[in-house]
Amino acid sequence: MIRDITLGQYYPGNSWIHQLDARVKIIWTFVYIISLFLIQDFWGYLIILATLGLIVGVSKVPPSFMLRGLKPIFLIIVFTFTINMFMTKGTPLIEIGFLTITREGFRNALFMGTRLVLLIIGSSLLTLVTKPINLTDGIEKLLSPGQKIGIPAHELAMMMTIALRFIPTLLEETDKIMKAQMARGADFESGNIMKRAKSLIPLLVPLFISAFRIAQDLAMAMEARCYRGGSHRTRMNGIKLKKKDAVALAFTAIYLFAVILQGQGIYKMLL
Amino acid sequence: MQVEVKNLTHIYSEGTPYESVALTDVSFEIGEGEFVGIIGHTGSGKSTLIQHLNGLLKPKSGKILVDGVDITGKDVKMSDIRRKIGLVFQYPEYQLFEETVRKDVAFGPLNLGLAQEEAEKRAEEAIRLVGLDYEEIADRSPFELSGGQKRRVAIAGVLAMQPELLILDEPTAGLDPKAHADVLDMIVRIHETSKNSIILVSHNMGDIARLSDKVLVMDRGRLILTGTPSEVFRQAELLESLGLALPPPAQMMRDLRAAGVPVSADILTIEEAEEELYRLLTAAKTDN
Amino acid sequence: MRNTKFLIQAAIIAAVYAVLTIVLMPFSYGVMQVRVSEALTVLPFFTPAAIPGLFVGCLVSNMLGPYGLMDMVFGSGATLIAAVCSYCLRKRPLLVPLPPVVANGVIIGSMLYFAYEVPLPLYACMLWVAAGELIACYGLGYPLLRMLQKYKKIFELH
Numbered sequence: 001m002i003r004d005i006t007l008g009q010y011y012p013g014n015s016w017i018h019q020l021d022a023r024v025k026i027i028w029t030f031v032y033i034i035s036l037f038l039i040q041d042f043w044g045y046l047i048i049l050a051t052l053g054l055i056v057g058v059s060k061v062p063p064s065f066m067l068r069g070l071k072p073i074f075l076i077i078v079f080t081f082t083i084n085m086f087m088t089k090g091t092p093l094i095e096i097g098f099l100t101i102t103r104e105g106f107r108n109a110l111f112m113g114t115r116l117v118l119l120i121i122g123s124s125l126l127t128l129v130t131k132p133i134n135l136t137d138g139i140e141k142l143l144s145p146g147q148k149i150g151i152p153a154h155e156l157a158m159m160m161t162i163a164l165r166f167i168p169t170l171l172e173e174t175d176k177i178m179k180a181q182m183a184r185g186a187d188f189e190s191g192n193i194m195k196r197a198k199s200l201i202p203l204l205v206p207l208f209i210s211a212f213r214i215a216q217d218l219a220m221a222m223e224a225r226c227y228r229g230g231s232h233r234t235r236m237n238g239i240k241l242k243k244k245d246a247v248a249l250a251f252t253a254i255y256l257f258a259v260i261l262q263g264q265g266i267y268k269m270l271l
Numbered sequence: 272m273q274v275e276v277k278n279l280t281h282i283y284s285e286g287t288p289y290e291s292v293a294l295t296d297v298s299f300e301i302g303e304g305e306f307v308g309i310i311g312h313t314g315s316g317k318s319t320l321i322q323h324l325n326g327l328l329k330p331k332s333g334k335i336l337v338d339g340v341d342i343t344g345k346d347v348k349m350s351d352i353r354r355k356i357g358l359v360f361q362y363p364e365y366q367l368f369e370e371t372v373r374k375d376v377a378f379g380p381l382n383l384g385l386a387q388e389e390a391e392k393r394a395e396e397a398i399r400l401v402g403l404d405y406e407e408i409a410d411r412s413p414f415e416l417s418g419g420q421k422r423r424v425a426i427a428g429v430l431a432m433q434p435e436l437l438i439l440d441e442p443t444a445g446l447d448p449k450a451h452a453d454v455l456d457m458i459v460r461i462h463e464t465s466k467n468s469i470i471l472v473s474h475n476m477g478d479i480a481r482l483s484d485k486v487l488v489m490d491r492g493r494l495i496l497t498g499t500p501s502e503v504f505r506q507a508e509l510l511e512s513l514g515l516a517l518p519p520p521a522q523m524m525r526d527l528r529a530a531g532v533p534v535s536a537d538i539l540t541i542e543e544a545e546e547e548l549y550r551l552l553t554a555a556k557t558d559n
Numbered sequence: 560m561r562n563t564k565f566l567i568q569a570a571i572i573a574a575v576y577a578v579l580t581i582v583l584m585p586f587s588y589g590v591m592q593v594r595v596s597e598a599l600t601v602l603p604f605f606t607p608a609a610i611p612g613l614f615v616g617c618l619v620s621n622m623l624g625p626y627g628l629m630d631m632v633f634g635s636g637a638t639l640i641a642a643v644c645s646y647c648l649r650k651r652p653l654l655v656p657l658p659p660v661v662a663n664g665v666i667i668g669s670m671l672y673f674a675y676e677v678p679l680p681l682y683a684c685m686l687w688v689a690a691g692e693l694i695a696c697y698g699l700g701y702p703l704l705r706m707l708q709k710y711k712k713i714f715e716l717h
Contacts, residue, residue, distance in 0.1 A: 009623065009624070026628075029628045030628065033628060033629065037674075073675075076671075076675065076677060079677070079678070080675075080676065080677055080678055083678035083679075084678055087678070112676050112678075115676070116675055116676070119629070119674070119675070123628040123629055126628055127622055127623075132619075132622055132623065135622060152611075155566055155611070156611065156614075156615060158566060158570070159566060159569050159570040159573055159611060159612070159615045160570075160573070160615050160618065160619055161570075162566075162567065162570035162571075162573075162574070163570045163571075163573035163574040163577060163615055163616065163619050164574075164619060166570070166571065166574040167574050167577050167578055167581070167619075167623075170574050170575060170578045171578055171581070171582070173365070174578055174579075174582055176360060176365070177365065177366055179322070179327050179360065180360045180363060180365075180366035181366060182327060182349075182353075183325055183327065183353060183357070183358040183359075183360070183429070184353070184366075184378055184379040184382060184428060184429065184432065185349075185350055185353050185378075185379055185382025185383050185432070186378075186382055187349075187382070198702065200595065200598075200699060201368065201702065201703065201706055202366075202368050202378065204579075204598070204703055205368035205706060205707070205710070206365055206366055206367065206368045207575060207578075208575065208707065208710075209365075209368075209414070209710065210365055211571045211572075211574065211575050212568070212571065214571065215564075215567045215568055215570075215571040218567050219563050219564045219567045222563055222567070223563055227563060228563075370709055412709070414710065
């Protein structure tokens with residue numbers, strides 16, 4: 001049952017995008033998200049869509065994977081769209097019974113809806129083209145200047161790495177415990193919220209105990225190999241910025257600039 | 272109770288890139304009060320098979336008839352199955368969670384819908400049945416116990432449900448020789464007392480040879496061989512090709528035969544080996 | 560030795576959080592986010608390692624889930640703030656599950672309102688999220704706290 005779950009969103013590939021440094025990809029994603037809130041009208045979406053399309057194309061990730069990220073919030077999108085469409089006041093466009101769709105409503109619904117969709121697609125792109133372990137390294141490197149003001153970047157990255165390593169192990173444990181309790185008649189599937197909550201105790205307690213047992217063993221193993229922690233540790237595969245990373249960063253800067261200009265209406269003026 | 276497995280097939284992750292066939296066309300029967308041993312290399316499908324028997328997994332095709340009722344059918348209630356068929360997983364002590372031993376063992380019966388008093392009564396019976404001192408242990412936390420004790424408590428948890436068929440997946444895994452022997456003695460005792468059917472999955476050929484009425488040999492999802500222990504362990508070459516060993520006494524006899532010593536091919540247990548060697552040595556003596 | 564143990568405890572808490580989020584996926588990433596893993600927000604009651612542990616757990620869950628950067632930042636941030644507050648409240652078990660309800664309600668609610676522009680009033684967004692958290696934290700988290708109190712030994716860093 002649990003075997004069937006593939007961990008994480010990573011779509012394997014070797015595209016130019018895949019090969020970029022994780023830090024660059026994180027920075028790009030931040031810029032992208034900010035850019036979505038800088039544009040004021042539909043023309044701005046042209047820039048964003050074109051750029052997104054370019055990136056998705058180069059990354060060779062199938063569009064169907066991009067749309068997967070929309071499934072969980074499909075309802076929010078529909079909800080947003082509908083409310084905006086019917087509830088905005090303004091010049092009426094269509095009347096259906098006692099519901100009115102106004103011009104403004106229609107425009108708003110489309111605008112907000114598109115933004116939401118682009119937001120989700122763009123931000124889920126990060127995890128599609130970056131392996132969790134590289135993402136962790138990237139976060140650590142980006143946060144490491146923060147060590148000076150007390151942010152334990154290395155320790156956090158270490159925790160993330162260990163957590164990622166142990167998730168499959170604990171998934172197996174969870175599966176075993178669930179099955180063992182089910183064999184004793186436990187029922188995790190039926191009943192109302194409160195009942196289901198109670199039924200999770202026979203799962204959570206043994207899971208915890210197992211998890212901490214594993215923690216003990218791991219601590220001993222790390223100690224035995226003289227792990228002392230700290231940021232002066234070296235890595236086996238150093239991550240260095242390459243030329244393509246510089247190109248990508250430059251691209252990001254230009255993109256941001258273009259969007260800011262668009263938001264200020266510069267293009268309209270020029271035309 | 273009678274259990275008939277017919278043409279069981281199971282595929283994991285069907286339709287995904289991770290699809291793998293776990294069981295192919297497995298059929299066998301378990302008679303009233305039988306002690307069945309299942310052996311097979313890791314990955315042969317033993318775990319998958321036993322999980323079908325108590326309804327944890329549903330097959331892609333095939334049937335499992337328990338006293339004539341097909342438990343793979345849609346309308347079958349899981350609790351009805353688990354009432355009759357109990358499954359003890361490997362390292363069952365990892366399933367313990369309650370505050371006291373008594374409460375943990377009573378968990379199963381309570382889930383079956385028994386009243387608190389009845390459940391606790393069954394818990395007491397089960398705890399005694401596994402050879403633990405009830406008065407001493409009932410109110411202690413399961414986490415204070417030793418590994419061997421924890422395992423017994425976990426097994427008691429399943430016994431308290433009084434299944435007609437008890438399935439044990441490597442119940443002696445990780446135990447030292449004495450605890451190993453104790454657990455096996457306990458299983459035999461349970462079998463004799465409750466007269467239930469038992470399925471024992473194990474890598475220990477000696478145990479399987481000694482205790483089983485019938486042995487099933489699994490390999491890569493298929494049931495390769497069925498028979499009495501003698502019948503199965505005679506097929507030394509086949510077993511070897513499947514990566515399985517013989518019970519040590521049988522292996523020793525085989526090695527002796529290969530060296531030209533005329534010992535019987537039908538030896539399975541230490542006692543039989545001892546007798547055979549005694550016979551051989553005294554015969555040689557009288558010849559001289 | 561203490562430091563290594565602390566780090567690993569935190570990592571394991573993070574892993575358990577992520578595992579619970581993944582296993583109960585339909586509930587974890589949908590509109591009504593009743594994340595069972597949020598029941599773990601009672602852990603600061605037992606050990607300060609739960610503060611980074613829950614933070615990292617949330618981070619990793621969002622990394623492995625379909626949402627992306629927004630949730631990673633805001634969700635994890637809310638969890639971190641809540642964990643610190645829960646730790647400070649650890650003398651009063653009944654109050655321990657409260658900070659996550661408030662923090663997530665306010666922060667995630669705001670995120671939904673401002674960023675996702677859910678067309679409901681701000682307070683409605685916050686209440687919506689807080690409701691889901693309430694069920695997870697008090698409905699499951701508090702009983703879990705009571706239960707685990709008996710097994711306090713496992714959290715000790717000897």
